Amino acid sequence: MVIRRNYEHDTDKVLFDLFNKKDDSEAYTELFNRYWEKLIFIAVQRLESEEEAEEIVQEVFIRLWERRGKIELKNSFHTYIASCIKYEIYSKLASKQKELHLNLESAALFASSGNTTEEWLNFHQVRQAIEESVKTLPEKCQLVFNLSRNEGYSQKQIASELNISTKTVESHISKALRTIKLSIQNFLFTLF
Structure with a gap:
Protein backbone atom coordinates (compact mmCIF):
# COMPACT_ATOMS: atom_id res chain seq x y z
CA MET A 1 0.00 0.00 0.00
CA LEU A 93 4.96 48.57 -16.55
CA ALA A 94 8.18 49.65 -18.27
CA SER A 95 7.08 47.94 -21.47
CA LYS A 96 3.66 49.62 -21.38
CA GLN A 97 5.21 53.01 -20.62
CA LYS A 98 7.74 52.58 -23.42
CA GLU A 99 5.03 51.69 -25.91
CA LEU A 100 2.93 54.69 -24.91
CA HIS A 101 5.96 56.99 -24.99
CA LEU A 102 7.03 55.78 -28.44
CA ASN A 103 3.53 56.14 -29.88
CA LEU A 104 3.10 59.66 -28.51
CA GLU A 105 6.60 60.71 -29.56
CA SER A 106 6.15 59.32 -33.06
CA ALA A 107 2.75 60.93 -33.50
CA ALA A 108 4.02 64.30 -32.25
CA LEU A 109 7.04 64.20 -34.52
CA PHE A 110 4.96 63.31 -37.54
CA ALA A 111 2.30 65.91 -36.79
CA SER A 112 4.74 68.76 -36.14
CA SER A 113 6.97 68.25 -39.14
CA GLY A 114 6.34 68.66 -42.80
CA ASN A 115 8.07 65.33 -43.43
CA THR A 116 7.21 63.21 -46.35
CA THR A 117 5.80 59.73 -45.95
CA GLU A 118 9.18 58.28 -46.90
CA GLU A 119 10.93 60.18 -44.08
CA TRP A 120 8.23 59.05 -41.65
CA LEU A 121 8.72 55.42 -42.70
CA ASN A 122 12.51 55.70 -42.29
CA PHE A 123 12.04 57.19 -38.80
CA HIS A 124 9.58 54.45 -37.92
CA GLN A 125 11.99 51.78 -39.20
CA VAL A 126 14.85 53.15 -37.09
CA ARG A 127 12.57 53.14 -34.05
CA GLN A 128 11.61 49.56 -34.81
CA ALA A 129 15.26 48.57 -35.18
CA ILE A 130 15.98 50.07 -31.75
CA GLU A 131 13.03 48.25 -30.17
CA GLU A 132 14.09 44.96 -31.75
CA SER A 133 17.65 45.34 -30.50
CA VAL A 134 16.39 46.05 -26.97
CA LYS A 135 14.30 42.85 -27.15
CA THR A 136 17.46 40.83 -27.84
CA LEU A 137 18.98 41.90 -24.54
CA PRO A 138 18.79 39.65 -21.49
CA GLU A 139 15.61 40.25 -19.50
CA LYS A 140 17.23 42.06 -16.58
CA CYS A 141 19.25 44.24 -18.95
CA GLN A 142 16.04 45.20 -20.78
CA LEU A 143 14.36 46.10 -17.52
CA VAL A 144 17.27 48.25 -16.32
CA PHE A 145 17.46 50.01 -19.69
CA ASN A 146 13.70 50.67 -19.78
CA LEU A 147 13.65 51.97 -16.21
CA SER A 148 16.55 54.26 -17.05
CA ARG A 149 15.52 55.56 -20.45
CA ASN A 150 11.73 55.32 -20.45
CA GLU A 151 10.84 55.74 -16.79
CA GLY A 152 13.53 58.29 -15.99
CA TYR A 153 14.86 56.38 -12.97
CA SER A 154 18.33 57.27 -11.75
CA GLN A 155 20.93 54.54 -11.44
CA LYS A 156 20.56 54.67 -7.66
CA GLN A 157 16.77 54.28 -7.90
CA ILE A 158 17.11 51.30 -10.24
CA ALA A 159 19.69 49.67 -7.97
CA SER A 160 17.38 50.14 -4.99
CA GLU A 161 14.26 48.89 -6.80
CA LEU A 162 15.93 45.76 -8.18
CA ASN A 163 18.24 45.09 -5.22
CA ILE A 164 21.40 45.24 -7.35
CA SER A 165 24.51 47.39 -7.16
CA THR A 166 24.86 50.66 -9.09
CA LYS A 167 27.85 49.10 -10.87
CA THR A 168 25.55 46.34 -12.14
CA VAL A 169 23.06 48.99 -13.30
CA GLU A 170 25.85 50.82 -15.15
CA SER A 171 26.97 47.56 -16.74
CA HIS A 172 23.44 46.75 -17.96
CA ILE A 173 22.97 50.24 -19.42
CA SER A 174 26.37 50.14 -21.17
CA LYS A 175 25.60 46.75 -22.64
CA ALA A 176 22.18 47.95 -23.87
CA LEU A 177 23.67 51.06 -25.48
CA ARG A 178 26.41 49.06 -27.23
CA THR A 179 23.83 46.62 -28.59
CA ILE A 180 21.55 49.42 -29.79
CA LYS A 181 24.43 51.31 -31.40
CA LEU A 182 25.54 48.23 -33.30
CA SER A 183 21.97 47.49 -34.34
CA ILE A 184 21.43 51.03 -35.66
CA GLN A 185 24.73 50.94 -37.53
CA ASN A 186 23.71 47.67 -39.18
CA PHE A 187 20.26 49.04 -39.97
CA LEU A 188 21.61 52.25 -41.51
CA PHE A 189 24.08 50.21 -43.56
CA THR A 190 21.14 48.29 -45.09
CA LEU A 191 19.32 51.54 -45.94
CA PHE A 192 22.17 52.94 -48.03
Whole structure:
Protein backbone atom coordinates (compact mmCIF):
# COMPACT_ATOMS: atom_id res chain seq x y z
CA MET A 1 0.00 0.00 0.00
CA VAL A 2 1.36 3.41 -1.04
CA ILE A 3 1.02 6.16 1.56
CA ARG A 4 0.41 9.58 0.03
CA ARG A 5 2.33 12.46 1.46
CA ASN A 6 0.31 15.32 2.93
CA TYR A 7 2.00 18.43 1.51
CA GLU A 8 -0.29 20.90 3.30
CA HIS A 9 1.70 20.56 6.51
CA ASP A 10 5.12 21.03 4.93
CA THR A 11 6.97 24.32 5.13
CA ASP A 12 7.66 26.34 1.99
CA LYS A 13 11.33 25.36 2.27
CA VAL A 14 10.53 21.64 2.33
CA LEU A 15 8.15 22.00 -0.60
CA PHE A 16 10.67 24.06 -2.54
CA ASP A 17 13.42 21.50 -1.96
CA LEU A 18 11.11 18.66 -3.03
CA PHE A 19 10.17 20.29 -6.32
CA ASN A 20 13.53 21.94 -7.01
CA LYS A 21 15.71 18.91 -6.27
CA LYS A 22 13.38 15.98 -6.85
CA ASP A 23 11.00 17.23 -9.56
CA ASP A 24 8.06 16.71 -7.21
CA SER A 25 5.12 18.22 -9.08
CA GLU A 26 2.77 17.85 -6.11
CA ALA A 27 5.08 19.98 -3.94
CA TYR A 28 5.20 22.54 -6.74
CA THR A 29 1.38 22.52 -6.96
CA GLU A 30 1.11 23.09 -3.22
CA LEU A 31 3.42 26.13 -3.45
CA PHE A 32 1.38 27.40 -6.39
CA ASN A 33 -1.86 27.01 -4.42
CA ARG A 34 -0.38 28.77 -1.39
CA TYR A 35 0.84 31.81 -3.29
CA TRP A 36 -1.38 32.18 -6.38
CA GLU A 37 -4.07 34.43 -4.86
CA LYS A 38 -1.63 36.54 -2.81
CA LEU A 39 0.53 37.20 -5.86
CA ILE A 40 -2.47 37.99 -8.07
CA PHE A 41 -3.63 40.51 -5.46
CA ILE A 42 -0.21 42.22 -5.42
CA ALA A 43 0.01 42.31 -9.22
CA VAL A 44 -3.56 43.63 -9.68
CA GLN A 45 -2.82 46.52 -7.34
CA ARG A 46 0.11 47.64 -9.49
CA LEU A 47 -1.14 46.73 -12.97
CA GLU A 48 -4.84 47.50 -12.45
CA SER A 49 -5.68 44.55 -14.68
CA GLU A 50 -6.64 41.15 -13.37
CA GLU A 51 -5.90 39.55 -16.73
CA GLU A 52 -2.35 40.95 -16.85
CA ALA A 53 -1.82 40.04 -13.20
CA GLU A 54 -2.85 36.43 -13.80
CA GLU A 55 -0.65 36.28 -16.88
CA ILE A 56 2.38 37.52 -14.94
CA VAL A 57 1.86 35.15 -12.00
CA GLN A 58 1.34 32.23 -14.33
CA GLU A 59 4.49 33.13 -16.26
CA VAL A 60 6.53 33.31 -13.04
CA PHE A 61 5.36 29.87 -11.97
CA ILE A 62 6.05 28.41 -15.41
CA ARG A 63 9.60 29.77 -15.28
CA LEU A 64 9.94 28.47 -11.75
CA TRP A 65 9.12 24.95 -12.95
CA GLU A 66 11.37 25.26 -16.00
CA ARG A 67 14.31 26.37 -13.83
CA ARG A 68 13.87 23.67 -11.19
CA GLY A 69 17.16 22.18 -10.14
CA LYS A 70 18.98 25.42 -10.95
CA ILE A 71 17.48 27.75 -8.34
CA GLU A 72 19.28 28.48 -5.12
CA LEU A 73 17.33 30.32 -2.45
CA LYS A 74 19.32 32.91 -0.55
CA ASN A 75 16.30 33.84 1.57
CA SER A 76 12.85 32.35 2.02
CA PHE A 77 10.72 31.08 -0.84
CA HIS A 78 8.24 33.85 -0.01
CA THR A 79 10.94 36.50 -0.55
CA TYR A 80 12.11 34.82 -3.75
CA ILE A 81 8.67 34.53 -5.36
CA ALA A 82 7.71 38.07 -4.28
CA SER A 83 10.91 39.38 -5.93
CA CYS A 84 10.10 37.47 -9.12
CA ILE A 85 6.62 39.01 -9.25
CA LYS A 86 7.96 42.48 -8.47
CA TYR A 87 10.49 42.16 -11.28
CA GLU A 88 7.81 41.04 -13.76
CA ILE A 89 5.48 43.87 -12.73
CA TYR A 90 8.24 46.45 -13.27
CA SER A 91 9.08 44.87 -16.59
CA LYS A 92 5.43 44.96 -17.71
CA LEU A 93 4.96 48.57 -16.55
CA ALA A 94 8.18 49.65 -18.27
CA SER A 95 7.08 47.94 -21.47
CA LYS A 96 3.66 49.62 -21.38
CA GLN A 97 5.21 53.01 -20.62
CA LYS A 98 7.74 52.58 -23.42
CA GLU A 99 5.03 51.69 -25.91
CA LEU A 100 2.93 54.69 -24.91
CA HIS A 101 5.96 56.99 -24.99
CA LEU A 102 7.03 55.78 -28.44
CA ASN A 103 3.53 56.14 -29.88
CA LEU A 104 3.10 59.66 -28.51
CA GLU A 105 6.60 60.71 -29.56
CA SER A 106 6.15 59.32 -33.06
CA ALA A 107 2.75 60.93 -33.50
CA ALA A 108 4.02 64.30 -32.25
CA LEU A 109 7.04 64.20 -34.52
CA PHE A 110 4.96 63.31 -37.54
CA ALA A 111 2.30 65.91 -36.79
CA SER A 112 4.74 68.76 -36.14
CA SER A 113 6.97 68.25 -39.14
CA GLY A 114 6.34 68.66 -42.80
CA ASN A 115 8.07 65.33 -43.43
CA THR A 116 7.21 63.21 -46.35
CA THR A 117 5.80 59.73 -45.95
CA GLU A 118 9.18 58.28 -46.90
CA GLU A 119 10.93 60.18 -44.08
CA TRP A 120 8.23 59.05 -41.65
CA LEU A 121 8.72 55.42 -42.70
CA ASN A 122 12.51 55.70 -42.29
CA PHE A 123 12.04 57.19 -38.80
CA HIS A 124 9.58 54.45 -37.92
CA GLN A 125 11.99 51.78 -39.20
CA VAL A 126 14.85 53.15 -37.09
CA ARG A 127 12.57 53.14 -34.05
CA GLN A 128 11.61 49.56 -34.81
CA ALA A 129 15.26 48.57 -35.18
CA ILE A 130 15.98 50.07 -31.75
CA GLU A 131 13.03 48.25 -30.17
CA GLU A 132 14.09 44.96 -31.75
CA SER A 133 17.65 45.34 -30.50
CA VAL A 134 16.39 46.05 -26.97
CA LYS A 135 14.30 42.85 -27.15
CA THR A 136 17.46 40.83 -27.84
CA LEU A 137 18.98 41.90 -24.54
CA PRO A 138 18.79 39.65 -21.49
CA GLU A 139 15.61 40.25 -19.50
CA LYS A 140 17.23 42.06 -16.58
CA CYS A 141 19.25 44.24 -18.95
CA GLN A 142 16.04 45.20 -20.78
CA LEU A 143 14.36 46.10 -17.52
CA VAL A 144 17.27 48.25 -16.32
CA PHE A 145 17.46 50.01 -19.69
CA ASN A 146 13.70 50.67 -19.78
CA LEU A 147 13.65 51.97 -16.21
CA SER A 148 16.55 54.26 -17.05
CA ARG A 149 15.52 55.56 -20.45
CA ASN A 150 11.73 55.32 -20.45
CA GLU A 151 10.84 55.74 -16.79
CA GLY A 152 13.53 58.29 -15.99
CA TYR A 153 14.86 56.38 -12.97
CA SER A 154 18.33 57.27 -11.75
CA GLN A 155 20.93 54.54 -11.44
CA LYS A 156 20.56 54.67 -7.66
CA GLN A 157 16.77 54.28 -7.90
CA ILE A 158 17.11 51.30 -10.24
CA ALA A 159 19.69 49.67 -7.97
CA SER A 160 17.38 50.14 -4.99
CA GLU A 161 14.26 48.89 -6.80
CA LEU A 162 15.93 45.76 -8.18
CA ASN A 163 18.24 45.09 -5.22
CA ILE A 164 21.40 45.24 -7.35
CA SER A 165 24.51 47.39 -7.16
CA THR A 166 24.86 50.66 -9.09
CA LYS A 167 27.85 49.10 -10.87
CA THR A 168 25.55 46.34 -12.14
CA VAL A 169 23.06 48.99 -13.30
CA GLU A 170 25.85 50.82 -15.15
CA SER A 171 26.97 47.56 -16.74
CA HIS A 172 23.44 46.75 -17.96
CA ILE A 173 22.97 50.24 -19.42
CA SER A 174 26.37 50.14 -21.17
CA LYS A 175 25.60 46.75 -22.64
CA ALA A 176 22.18 47.95 -23.87
CA LEU A 177 23.67 51.06 -25.48
CA ARG A 178 26.41 49.06 -27.23
CA THR A 179 23.83 46.62 -28.59
CA ILE A 180 21.55 49.42 -29.79
CA LYS A 181 24.43 51.31 -31.40
CA LEU A 182 25.54 48.23 -33.30
CA SER A 183 21.97 47.49 -34.34
CA ILE A 184 21.43 51.03 -35.66
CA GLN A 185 24.73 50.94 -37.53
CA ASN A 186 23.71 47.67 -39.18
CA PHE A 187 20.26 49.04 -39.97
CA LEU A 188 21.61 52.25 -41.51
CA PHE A 189 24.08 50.21 -43.56
CA THR A 190 21.14 48.29 -45.09
CA LEU A 191 19.32 51.54 -45.94
CA PHE A 192 22.17 52.94 -48.03
